[in-house]
Amino acid sequence: MKKNIIIYGVFLFFVLFGITACTKKQEFIEQESQLSFFSMDTSISLTAYGENAEIALKKVKQQIQDLEKLWSVTEEESEIYKINHSNGKEIEVSKETTEILTFALQMAEQTEGALEPSIYPVVSAWGFTTEEKRVPLKEEITNLLTYVGYKRIRLSGNNVQLETGMQLDLGSLGKGYAGDKAVEILKKCGITSALLDIGGNIQIIGRKPDGQDWRLGVRSPFYGDILGIIELSDCAVITSGSYERYFVDKNGIIYGHIINPQTGYPVENDLASVTIIASQGKQCDALSTALFVMGLDKAIEYWRKNEGFEAILVTKEQGIYITEGIKKKFTLKQAYDYLKVYEVNR
Numbered sequence: 001m002k003k004n005i006i007i008y009g010v011f012l013f014f015v016l017f018g019i020t021a022c023t024k025k026q027e028f029i030e031q032e033s034q035l036s037f038f039s040m041d042t043s044i045s046l047t048a049y050g051e052n053a054e055i056a057l058k059k060v061k062q063q064i065q066d067l068e069k070l071w072s073v074t075e076e077e078s079e080i081y082k083i084n085h086s087n088g089k090e091i092e093v094s095k096e097t098t099e100i101l102t103f104a105l106q107m108a109e110q111t112e113g114a115l116e117p118s119i120y121p122v123v124s125a126w127g128f129t130t131e132e133k134r135v136p137l138k139e140e141i142t143n144l145l146t147y148v149g150y151k152r153i154r155l156s157g158n159n160v161q162l163e164t165g166m167q168l169d170l171g172s173l174g175k176g177y178a179g180d181k182a183v184e185i186l187k188k189c190g191i192t193s194a195l196l197d198i199g200g201n202i203q204i205i206g207r208k209p210d211g212q213d214w215r216l217g218v219r220s221p222f223y224g225d226i227l228g229i230i231e232l233s234d235c236a237v238i239t240s241g242s243y244e245r246y247f248v249d250k251n252g253i254i255y256g257h258i259i260n261p262q263t264g265y266p267v268e269n270d271l272a273s274v275t276i277i278a279s280q281g282k283q284c285d286a287l288s289t290a291l292f293v294m295g296l297d298k299a300i301e302y303w304r305k306n307e308g309f310e311a312i313l314v315t316k317e318q319g320i321y322i323t324e325g326i327k328k329k330f331t332l333k334q335a336y337d338y339l340k341v342y343e344v345n346r
């Protein structure tokens, strides 16, 4: 009898201890930390769950600020500024800058120059980075386009060399790359659930702490609200469109910040926005800009030829083209019921 009581006691101890341990673990998982700040010319809001979340988010903030210091086109100390003012001299750059430039050149090649990392002379003439927005003369644009061409960017090891007058702009993919670095840091700190909002670029780690997929709002190009919801885990969701940053001239013409590298003028085609969903932020960021430049037909053709990402293309004519891999995970917001939804297949 006594032996039975001892066994029962030991059993009860383990059951209770087990329950307490589980509850403690659950508490840790649900411990939420948030950090909001302004960097890379945009508002950043980070949320992570778990024991180390607070420290991890501080590390991420530092990393994003460090990357901004490297890549700012206006900050005189940045590596991009130094390259852009090198007058044809070779400049030695950091591992991060080499990495992002290598990727940018690869994507420029793959998108046949729709992504154009040397577009800065034109972007700058339109005043998108200086806040003195203006419509340049046609001759000025024609002249500036002679300084644009990713094939003439020389990257050898850690050294970058541009012809005099050429200038780089990593604005199309820097935030996505920063998001990937953030994810890397958080994962190293043991974080298994996080949501990073880097100026509307969303990157998520794992699922929500309750084990459900994240419900993410896809940005609408029409009224700055949410077009619909996608339910996902472990990926990046990044949108590009002229609605993000633009100006209107005295005749009411709208000029957006994404430039068609062929013409030097803001993109003017059938697309209102492009959302890309993939595992990596840098890929989403580069492709959202590039596919926006391409226009609907070429964007769909590009998706058909290239694996590894999904897309939601919204046209000015109020159609939504959703690639087959993401279609079932997307729910259109009721207010947009009038939009026509098309599934894009391979």
Ligand code: AMP
Residues within 6 Å of the ligand: 114, 115, 116, 117, 119, 123, 128, 169, 170, 171, 172, 173, 239, 240, 241, 244, 245, 257, 258, 259, 260, 261, 285, 288, 289, 293
């Ligand atoms: P995103 O918001 O990611 O689409 O990037 C847009 C930013 O990238 C602009 O504000 C410019 O700084 C830069 N940019 C504009 N046009 C292009 C282009 N065709 N290729 C690469 N970068 C561009």
Ligand code: MG
Residues within 6 Å of the ligand: 171, 172, 173, 240, 284, 285, 286, 287, 288, 289
């Ligand atoms: Mg982009």
